[in-house]
Amino acid sequence: MTVVKDTGARAILPPFGEEHEELRQTVSRFVSKEIAPHVDEWEAAREFPRELYSRCAELGFLGLKFPEELGGQGGTHLHDAVWVEELARSGGSGGVAAGLNAHTSIAMPPIFKFGTEEQKQRWLPAGIAGEKIGALGITEPGAGSDVASLTTTAKRHGDTYVVNGAKTFITNGVRADFLVCACKTSEEGGHGGISFLVLEREMPGYEVSRKLEKMGWHSSDTGEISFTDVEVPAENLLGEENGGFKLIMANFAWERLLMAIGAVGAMQRLIEVTVAYAGEREAFGRPIGKFQAIRHQVAEMATLAETSRALTYNGLRLFHEGQDCIQEVSMAKLLTQRALLEIADQSLQIHGGYGYMREYGIERAVRDARLGPIGGGTDEIMKEIIGKTMGL
Ligand SMILES: Cc1cc2nc3c(=O)[nH]c(=O)nc-3n(C[C@H](O)[C@H](O)[C@H](O)COP(=O)(O)OP(=O)(O)OC[C@H]3O[C@@H](n4cnc5c(N)ncnc54)[C@H](O)[C@@H]3O)c2cc1C
Structure with missing residues (x-):
């Protein structure tokens, strides 16, 4: 393939x-x-x-x-x-x-x-229809991997929740019209005390506090959002009150699988571009792809990409069949994000100085790939999940 x-x-x-x-x-x-x-x-x-x-x-x-x-x-x-x-x-x-x-x-x-x-x-x-743009707000300045420790509160007063707190690193956070937002709805919070509310940007007290500058993903907006006494109608509660942790977990499976699938596509692109470049660029009188070192490097990249594809498609198949696939999806996320970073770096090396230049898009691939082992659950969290599914 x-x-x-x-x-x-x-x-x-x-x-x-x-x-x-x-x-x-x-x-x-x-x-x-x-x-x-x-x-x-x-x-x-x-x-x-x-x-x-x-x-x-x-x-x-x-x-x-x-x-x-x-x-x-x-x-x-x-x-x-x-x-x-x-x-x-x-x-x-x-x-x-x-x-x-x-x-x-x-x-x-x-x-x-x-x-x-x-x-x-x-x-x-x-x-x-693309008329209203959505974002998902889980991460907070003080709560990333430890999702259950989030502190944005939604206190119920009659038919309204009053929301106070802040979210950060939210993709589409600046332009989003609605935010599917995780809030603490019990004193204790934690696994049994989180709920999801849909907040809308025109609600008084909802403020995009900052657009963040990032290492990669430059064409996407990543925002910080603050909530000050935002009155949200109770009819905007998604699912059961205090049942939000289930929703977070359900969402993570697809998000992680998608990150793996995206990485598979990005790896394919890098290999195609690299093979073409190695066939054209000449050094010492012949195309660099004719040097054994480069040929073997590309072969290793392709093998890693193909392994990533096989693992990811297996997770996708299980997900599509409705089977329990948390272990396979976590493995796919873990393997593919590091694999993409490695392949992007190797592609840059094969492109030499041209790879380092903006116009070739390879340096962007390296920067963009660096988010993979962090976003949507870090490598360390993936390993925790995989280990736990093995009874450890
Ligand atoms: C560009 C970008 C876009 C994002 N988009 C969104 C979005 O749309 N919506 C959203 O809600 N979030 C979003 N995020 C947030 C992302 O999901 C978090 O960054 C991620 O979950 C990690 O949280 P953290 O950054 O707070 O790191 P932390 O949780 O503070 O972790 C810091 C380090 O400690 C390690 N660590 C933490 N706990 C453990 C443990 N138990 N064992 C071992 N190591 C541990 C981590 O692996 C990491 O290496 C985005 C982030 C970025 C950078």
Whole structure:
């Protein structure tokens, strides 16, 4: 699969079938034509245009896994996986992928999975149409990996929750119209005292306090948000009061799988670009790809990418079949994020000085890849989870 074939076609690999490969071609054409040529400009501007959401919506990409009655395409998670992988492969921008996917794959799913019919109708059709942008707010200045220790409070007064606190590192945090927000709804907080509320940016007391400057993902906005006595109607509660930890865990599985799938797409891109470069760039009178050292380096990169793909597709298959896959998904997240970083670094090395220059996009790949072992649950947390699933 990783081998760059003359035809450019890829074999059908389970769990994907023919219809998914057709979708892949469509996504590839769109991303290559309408996203990739603008990435440098959007990176420099530190955001991609908001209209990109509506353009993606117009083509059906924001609603692939959502039912038609909500404005979606009526597909499955596999369709979404194709979108995420191909966006990473053809787009070459972690930031664009993060901004689009945070909306479709981590902010809207909890509403779809845990929301009432009325709540789904309120936020999802507008989200799927790209008219309203969503974000997921879990991380706080004082609570990252230890999610249960979050301190943003939502105190109930009659039909209203009054929310106070702050969230940080929120993807789409600056432009989001709605925030699916984890709050402490009991004195003790912790696993049995967290709930999710949907906050809307026009609510008094909701303030985007800062747009953060980052090492990578430059074209996505990452924000810090503060809440001062924000009055949120009780009808914005998602799922059961104090049942939010279940929601966090349910969301993490898909988020981590998507990060693994995105990494698989990004690795594929880097290998394609590197093979092409090694075939063209000459040193000592021949293409550098003819040097054994470079050839072996590329072979190792391809082997690591293929291992990552196999592990990730296995997790995806189990997830799609509704099987317990926490161990496999955590392993896929752990392996792929480090693998992508390593492959990006090796690709940069093979590109020599040109790899270090902005215009080739390789240095961006290295910077973008560095977030993988941190975001969506760190490597250390993945190892904890995997160890615990083994009874340790
Ligand atoms: C660009 C970006 C986008 C993000 N987007 C979002 C978003 O949209 N929504 C959102 O809610 N969050 C988001 N995050 C937050 C992200 O999920 C957290 O950064 C991540 O969960 C880690 O939390 P932390 O940064 O507070 O690190 P900490 O939890 O403070 O960890 C610091 C270090 O300690 C280690 N550590 C912590 N606990 C243990 C332990 N038990 N055993 C061993 N080591 C441990 C960690 O692995 C890490 O190496 C984003 C982050 C970034 C950087």
